Amino acid sequence: MFSDLDTRPPKPLHAISRETAALGFDMSSDMQTGSLLRFLAGEASTRSILELGTGTGVSSCWLLDGMDAQAKLISVDIDGAVQQVAQRHLGSDPRATFYEGDALDFLEGLDDESVDLLFADAWPGKFEGLDLALSKLKVGGVYLVDDLLPQPSWLENHLPDVNRLIECLTSNTALQTLKLDWSSGLLLARKIDSTP
Numbered sequence: 001m002f003s004d005l006d007t008r009p010p011k012p013l014h015a016i017s018r019e020t021a022a023l024g025f026d027m028s029s030d031m032q033t034g035s036l037l038r039f040l041a042g043e044a045s046t047r048s049i050l051e052l053g054t055g056t057g058v059s060s061c062w063l064l065d066g067m068d069a070q071a072k073l074i075s076v077d078i079d080g081a082v083q084q085v086a087q088r089h090l091g092s093d094p095r096a097t098f099y100e101g102d103a104l105d106f107l108e109g110l111d112d113e114s115v116d117l118l119f120a121d122a123w124p125g126k127f128e129g130l131d132l133a134l135s136k137l138k139v140g141g142v143y144l145v146d147d148l149l150p151q152p153s154w155l156e157n158h159l160p161d162v163n164r165l166i167e168c169l170t171s172n173t174a175l176q177t178l179k180l181d182w183s184s185g186l187l188l189a190r191k192i193d194s195t196p
Helices: 013-023 031-041 058-066 080-090 103-108 130-135 159-170
Strands: 048-052 072-077 096-100 115-120 137-145 175-180 186-191
Touching (some): 013 080, 031 058, 031 115, 031 137, 048 058, 058 072, 058 096, 072 103, 080 096, 103 130, 130 159, 137 159, 159 175
Parallel strands (some): 072 096
Antiparallel strands (some): 137 186, 175 186
């Protein structure tokens, strides 16, 4: 049977998922998004990966599973208590650095065009500071956002924010975009020009 859910999960995923459920944290990426992240992280040209919104490390786990020995992941989250789950299970991997703090502050201190793959899974870098996040992406680099289809965790007035984000990305002439009506609703954007 052909199924996009028939995939080999990363080894630490089960333990991370168990702790995630115990915390009642319900904002982790699903298996489909994780599989795509692993695929993108495995691209030969991908060396610098930035994840905005570590959560408990579910998506970090998938990214690390796709990365080679030379690639580096920086994952940022403002909630240290949640991020501790990721640090417990993934912190010994020398390719990973976990940063606790404000993602916009972190982006401000990052060199422009220094990131090959940016997964924006938090409000900053997605609904706030989008241009700042995109400025950190190398030409040829990929920006990925999820949760663009209605989610149970959405606030009542969240849909206009999502529609604005999609419009900003798809109308940006420096980006080549692909919308996927799949998983939680994904949008991939490849930077094709360094000018906005």
